[in-house]
Structures are given as C-alpha cells and as structure tokens.
Amino acid sequence: MGTRGETSAAEAHWERLAPGVARRRMPGWDETIGAIAGRTGVLVVDTGATVRAGAEIRQEVTELFGLPVTHIALTHPHFDHVLGTAAFPDVQVYGAVGLDDLMLRERDAMRDTAVRHGVDPAEAAEAADLLVLPHHPVSGDIALDLDGDGAGQQVLLANVGPGHTAHDLAVLAVGRDGAPDIVFCGDLVEESGEPQAGRDALPHAWPAALDRLLALGGEDALYVPGHGAVVDAGFVRRQRDELAARFGVA
Numbered sequence: 187m188g189t190r191g192e193t194s195a196a197e198a199h200w201e202r203l204a205p206g207v208a209r210r211r212m213p214g215w216d217e218t219i220g221a222i223a224g225r226t227g228v229l230v231v232d233t234g235a236t237v238r239a240g241a242e243i244r245q246e247v248t249e250l251f252g253l254p255v256t257h258i259a260l261t262h263p264h265f266d267h268v269l270g271t272a273a274f275p276d277v278q279v280y281g282a283v284g285l286d287d288l289m290l291r292e293r294d295a296m297r298d299t300a301v302r303h304g305v306d307p308a309e310a311a312e313a314a315d316l317l318v319l320p321h322h323p324v325s326g327d328i329a330l331d332l333d334g335d336g337a338g339q340q341v342l343l344a345n346v347g348p349g350h351t352a353h354d355l356a357v358l359a360v361g362r363d364g365a366p367d368i369v370f371c372g373d374l375v376e377e378s379g380e381p382q383a384g385r386d387a388l389p390h391a392w393p394a395a396l397d398r399l400l401a402l403g404g405e406d407a408l409y410v411p412g413h414g415a416v417v418d419a420g421f422v423r424r425q426r427d428e429l430a431a432r433f434g435v436a
C-alpha cells in the first residue's frame with residue numbers, strides 16, 4: 187500500500203508505446219484498448235466487453251495521464267471492443283459511417299454473442315441496455331485535434347474497411363518529437379492467432395483494407411493489432427498476403 191517504488195495497477199496493465207500513447211491487452215478476450223493523450227484530454231480506442239471493464243479502463247487511463255477521457259473511437263462492432271462505452275459519460279464517440287445503425291439493429295445479437303463468449307448474462311444485458319451509439323460517423327478519414335488548438339496531439343481516424351467487418355475504423359496517433367506514428371488496427375490485424383473471419387466479415391475486401399492500412403501508417407509506423415503484440419509493416423503485409431491466399435483474392 188503506497189510503498190515507494192510499487193507499480194500501480196494502471197502502470198502494470200498499460201504498455202507505453204510513445205510519449206502520450208499506450209495500450210492495454212484486456213483479460214478474458216485479449217482485445218487491445220488504446221489511449222492517446224493530448225494536453226487536455228485522452229482519446230480511448232475501444233472500450234472493453236462490459237460496462238465494468240469500461241469503468242476500469244477509464245479509471246486507469248485517467249490515472250496514467252492525469253487527464254479525463256474526452257474522445258472514444260470504436261474500431262468495429264464486436265462485443266469485446268464496444269460494450270464498455272457507457273462507462274464514459276460526456277465523451278464524443280466516433281465510429282465508421284453506419285456503425286450507429288448497425289449497433290442499434292444488432293443490440294440483442296451483440297448481447298447474445300457476448301454471453302456465448304462467456305460474459306456474465308447480467309453484465310451483457312446491462313451493457314446492451316446502456317449501449318452508446320457513436321455520435322460522429324467517419325467516412326474516408328478525419329483529422330482530430332485533441333486539444334482543439336492545432337498545437338497538440340494530432341489523430342487521424344480512417345475508415346479503412348470493410349474487411350473484418352463492414353465497419354472497420356483505424357486510428358493513427360501522429361508521432362511527435364521523433365516518435366513513430368502508431369496505428370491501432372482493430373481486428374483487421376491479429377498477432378496472437380489467425381485473423382477471425384466471422385459471418386459479418388467481408389473476406390474478399392479484407393486484403394484491400396490492409397493495403398489502405400499500410401498506406402495510412404507507412405513503413406515506419408508501429409501497428410497495434412486488435413489482439414496480440416505490436417507488429418511492423420512487414421508483418422501486416424505478410425498477413426495481407428496470407429488472407430489473400432486464404433480467401434482466394436489477388
């Protein structure tokens with residue numbers, strides 16, 4: 187308790203990728219949560235599988251950076267990435283265009299999928315009841331100025347899909363002071379296993395989505411998969427080629 191040199195839970199959970207940029211791999215489904223700090227607030231990438239998980243993320247990010255969470259970007263509508271959003275009050279939520287309609291339509295299905303994957307039924311029901319739909323649709327890409335004055339952390343939200351789903355959003359934190367650009371890929375890229383192609387995947391469009399992702403980040407960016415360790419452009423390119431072979435596209 188407060189022993190000097192003791193690492194806080196937040197410090198232990200979060201991997202620092204660059205000044206002001208960190209990620210956590212969540213317990214349970216191992217989904218990546220990202221955090222990009224400006225001077226006045228933090229953008230969080232994805233929100234976890236339950237409202238409780240979202241609340242823990244919010245508390246830890248606030249502790250890590252000493253700033254409130256002001257923006258959220260949702261990479262795609264799978265339960266482990268979006269069901270924690272209700273834990274973030276008064277936050278501006280961004281998602282690929284059409285994500286709001288899809289989530290509204292699929293609210294019950296998302297709840298059932300979460301339960302099937304082991305989320306406590308009461309927690310899944312709570313998250314579905316409190317479901318927060320994105321306020322800001324992203325088509326193409328938009329630049330986000332976290333501090334609103336052009337001088338702070340710049341973030342690019344890019345609708346690079348479809349691929350893993352019909353609503354895949356990538357988030358690029360522009361590198362500052364010589365740090366590399368960092369791309370949060372959602373589940374378009376997975377390192378810990380084969381990319382998961384469910385019924386809502388668009389396999390034939392997936393390799394092209396990875397081409398757009400590579401164009402976004404370039405050769406020198408760090409790429410943060412939806413599941414697994416941070417990778418480089420070469421890894422993403424190999425995964426693109428494997429997916430193309432797996433799905434029979436050029």
Ligand SMILES: [Zn+2]
Pocket residue numbers: 262264350373412
């Ligand atoms: Zn997914």
